[in-house]
Amino acid sequence: MRAAGVIAGAIFSVGGAAPAAAQRALVVAPLASLAEHRVDAGFGLERSLGPILGGVATLRSGPRFALAVRALGGRLFGSKGVLDRDVGELGVEASVVTAPWLAFQAGAARRAYATKLGRQTWNMVGLGATARTAFAGDAIHGVWRAALLPVVSVSGLRNPDLAYRTAAGLEYRVRTATLGVEYSLERYDFPAQAGVRRREQLAAVTLRLDVRVR
Amino acid sequence: MRRLAWAVVLAAGVAPALAAQGSTAELLGQAHQLYERLEVERALPLLRQIVSPNWPFEVTRDQRVDAYKYLGACLAVAGKRDSAVLYFRAAIERDPFTDLDPSRFTPAQLETFGEARRRTLAVAIRPVQPARVDPRTARVTFIVVATHAALVDVKLSAIGAGRPLSLFRGTMDGVREIAWDGLLADRRLVPPGRYMLAVVGRSRVTSASDSARVYFDVRHEVEAREDTLPELDGRMLLPERISAEAARRDVAKGLGVAAAALLIAGAATGDLGGGERGGADVVAATAAVSGVVAFLVHRRHGAIPENVAANARHRAERDSANASVRARNADRIAATLLLLSPAAGEGTGP
Numbered sequence: 001m002r003a004a005g006v007i008a009g010a011i012f013s014v015g016g017a018a019p020a021a022a023q024r025a026l027v028v029a030p031l032a033s034l035a036e037h038r039v040d041a042g043f044g045l046e047r048s049l050g051p052i053l054g055g056v057a058t059l060r061s062g063p064r065f066a067l068a069v070r071a072l073g074g075r076l077f078g079s080k081g082v083l084d085r086d087v088g089e090l091g092v093e094a095s096v097v098t099a100p101w102l103a104f105q106a107g108a109a110r111r112a113y114a115t116k117l118g119r120q121t122w123n124m125v126g127l128g129a130t131a132r133t134a135f136a137g138d139a140i141h142g143v144w145r146a147a148l149l150p151v152v153s154v155s156g157l158r159n160p161d162l163a164y165r166t167a168a169g170l171e172y173r174v175r176t177a178t179l180g181v182e183y184s185l186e187r188y189d190f191p192a193q194a195g196v197r198r199r200e201q202l203a204a205v206t207l208r209l210d211v212r213v214r
Numbered sequence: 215m216r217r218l219a220w221a222v223v224l225a226a227g228v229a230p231a232l233a234a235q236g237s238t239a240e241l242l243g244q245a246h247q248l249y250e251r252l253e254v255e256r257a258l259p260l261l262r263q264i265v266s267p268n269w270p271f272e273v274t275r276d277q278r279v280d281a282y283k284y285l286g287a288c289l290a291v292a293g294k295r296d297s298a299v300l301y302f303r304a305a306i307e308r309d310p311f312t313d314l315d316p317s318r319f320t321p322a323q324l325e326t327f328g329e330a331r332r333r334t335l336a337v338a339i340r341p342v343q344p345a346r347v348d349p350r351t352a353r354v355t356f357i358v359v360a361t362h363a364a365l366v367d368v369k370l371s372a373i374g375a376g377r378p379l380s381l382f383r384g385t386m387d388g389v390r391e392i393a394w395d396g397l398l399a400d401r402r403l404v405p406p407g408r409y410m411l412a413v414v415g416r417s418r419v420t421s422a423s424d425s426a427r428v429y430f431d432v433r434h435e436v437e438a439r440e441d442t443l444p445e446l447d448g449r450m451l452l453p454e455r456i457s458a459e460a461a462r463r464d465v466a467k468g469l470g471v472a473a474a475a476l477l478i479a480g481a482a483t484g485d486l487g488g489g490e491r492g493g494a495d496v497v498a499a500t501a502a503v504s505g506v507v508a509f510l511v512h513r514r515h516g517a518i519p520e521n522v523a524a525n526a527r528h529r530a531e532r533d534s535a536n537a538s539v540r541a542r543n544a545d546r547i548a549a550t551l552l553l554l555s556p557a558a559g560e561g562t563g564p
Contacts, residue, residue: 045487135508139508140504140508142470142501143471144471168478168497168501169471169497170497170500170501183493183497183498185490199485203494205492
């Protein structure tokens, strides 16, 4: 329920920000992920696993530019001795295609983890690239993504020294729809505090269906 | 100096010819004046000099015909009808279009001239004058003459090709205008080239027959036509089938995605372990299978439907554009003008 609230708040807060005048196409993409969160804060590895649901709305302006807004939310169930946590995320990302196979992205996101003990918010700014290669004619695309997250702030923690996101997957095009399957991983290495180095990663396998609605 | 020398040479060459024509014209003018003053006895020797083989100066065809005509007229006035008929016939034979102006010649002369025409069958066609004709709205006019009632056949034919087109077949007496719409026997616009208009006449009074022909060139004046779009070659079309090499690359691409997923799940997450390894395996397996399936499908079928459709669209657009071009060109061809000019004889034409 908290996650739903996070998603609803995110949608409400950015709903009027879309540049409607410039749009040429609107693509919406519901997505479903199975995510695993791992964190080692010096007290042993904590692992939680669960579904995340959400969606991405992409406004394409011409063949090169796109602006995407995403909202995600779900519940990660902790392993033995680990608290369950809700997760919600709201992000925006601009993309420019520089070659038929290459696009660059810049984006920002706000993520929240909530347990029955407290709430932690993450603010992230990322710069990345996506490479695509077509095969099976033009029906399938292989996708590789990589992004550095040079600005990450986490409530209650010092900023990580290293943060990145990477992914690999496939996109299957069927008429105007595109079905994507992707494995992704986010990695955060925090600076040591009192001799303890905190490390986190969020891995997910995601199914996504892009549908052009306008 | 050189220019002056050339001018002298040129003048020396041209002067005798001009003088000769001047002498004939001068004598013919004197004969006309004498005839107008009814001094036919003085006019006759002058006219006989002109038609004499011993006349040293050049005599044009028209001058000779005129001389014969006035000889006939003088002799008719002098009461020498048979001789008058003889000279009139000489004039008619040389130029079947020869006629007497009723306002300038007496009825007796006209009657004698008519007798000459009845005794002489000659057919002729006036030389084609340079003309620019729009066959949609105008006609080419040929003028044909038969000196007396005769069965006349007028035919138009291209030099060296095609069957002749009959423009007129029937009885005529005197001058007749024959209109031609610019089409040949197949009802198509006459193509550029050299043409012959021939007339054959057989007298309905005597058993005599005669023929004549003129040549002319036809050219087309048509607005420049547009070029149609060229055939679509391989560079302009998308590949419609996947090559064997491309099919093999599909396997590599699928394996590349699989390797990337496994690499991300394995090497990058070693210290924390796991990392949804099962999900990475699923994605890797899916990518590898997709690559292999794409390879197998392309080896068996190989068609790229999107490219086939795009090429078909491209071809349809080209065909449509060419149809428009052809329609516009057809309109321009339909507005073709015919340019006619006289020619000297059989030849290749323009």
